[in-house]
Amino acid sequence: MRNPLADKVADIPFSGIRKFFDIVSEMPDAISLGVGEPDFDTPWHIRDEGIYSLEKGRTFYTSNAGLKELKMEVANYLKRRQGLEYDYNKEILITVGGSEAIDIGMRVMLNPGEEVLVPQPSYVSYEPCVRLAGGVPVIINLKEENEFRLTAQELLDAITDKTKILVLPFPNNPTGAILEEKDLQEIAKVCVDKDIFVMSDEIYAELTYKEKHISIAQMPGMQERTILINGFSKAYAMTGWRLGYACGPADIIEQMLKVHQYAIMCAPTTSQYAAVEALKNGDEDVREMREAYNQRRRYLVHAFREMGLECFEPFGAFYIFPSIQEFGMSSDEFATRLLMEEKVAVVPGTAFGACGEGFLRISYAYSLENLKVAIGRIRNFIERLRKEKQ
């Protein structure tokens, strides 16, 4: 039989997270700090709207681009939070999570051989999505000394005459880094100068602990060259509902709608009704969850510094990214031993790009009680390692 697989697909490696997932699944008493989703249940009033829509028999497709009411609420939200104006009719597409928006955005914009700049460490799907769309991912290795922000110089250095898109994954998973106004201004200038589009993945926009989140689309000349991606998973604890959206110039959104229509039809109807409620009446829930994350963040940063592990203060998402370079082990080795010896699961930084070597992603989407137990075990582990070294 001949090879049933396409090289383009077969050549893409599985995520580095899988190995840990497999081990942890067999270890019932392991504590995991390896999760990339909120620990909160979706607020009840939002779930209730989903249930109510089912009771009313809202079980059909919605229009391809999504419920009109939801698109209008998304437009309201972006106006309210970011001061951005989008035409709900032509510039907003409701997708199956932010993930779908990333995928179809790449497919719509890339011709074979065109380059996409992907700053790493970052979420695992950008690079594969670029490849599957026929583009060429060009990795920008972010540096700890810059608190894993993207600098204008790093961007300039990576641009070639084939560069078409910059992926801007901030607030960042896995580092927790954010970009502030000054960073964005400088990046925007380069993008406008060099005529580069930006795919801005702002799924963690509501989870920042310093200033309010700012989008690159707010910078002069940028809205017309930015695909803003966001969704309901992180802000409203709605990961399983699979709902996100893309906003951008009408000509790009129109083509994304075409691919979405052929590939997906429409995002889940129940989720869309629930999401309308989330945007209308969910601000207080978001505020409360943000405050809870912030308390855990302070606790973890403090705990890691007390242990003497280097860790820059992350101001976004729900991850911290401490360095384990002092132990002279790879991230993978450290994480494997931590899991085997102390039964704590974390994700090695390398799962998010080669430059994550020497770091761990630690999620604080867990209760403080849970974090305390885990920190106790991590402390035992590193004390043992330090003794071994002596």
Added chain:
Amino acid sequence: MREQLLRIIEKNSRIDLKELAVILGVEEAAIIEELQKCEQEGVICGYHTMIDWDKVGVEKVSALIEVRVTPQRGQGFDKIAERIYKYPEVNAVYLISGGYDLLVSLEGKTLREVSSFVSDKLSTLETVISTATHFILKKYKDHGTILEKKYEDTREKVTP
């Protein structure tokens, strides 16, 4: 900081002060000072413990009693409320809008004890017009805490 501090200790009054300082990002001394102020100002009225007495095997009967009263000239409902809340078996007294005036939450050892309190003490008060006693059969949620269900983490253990 006060609101955040109060929100936390409302759920967990036994939290360690050092930990409070860390998670709120302030000095421990500032926490101690703020707590003292809250106590002095009567913002913090006490530190109680939530106990599910059913699990201890101690028999307890709780009831909610609707009370209709005649308000008294110059004193409104306050005087009668005071006469009621002074009984130690009374847990809570609220002035209520709607079909009746006072809602009294009561705890006793037995059904008989609660009913005799109502018939002997409460209904015989001069200004009480009528009472309606509702015995609590089961508590599902109290003080914002769900009593039966334990939190279970059903997420996949490692995800990107």
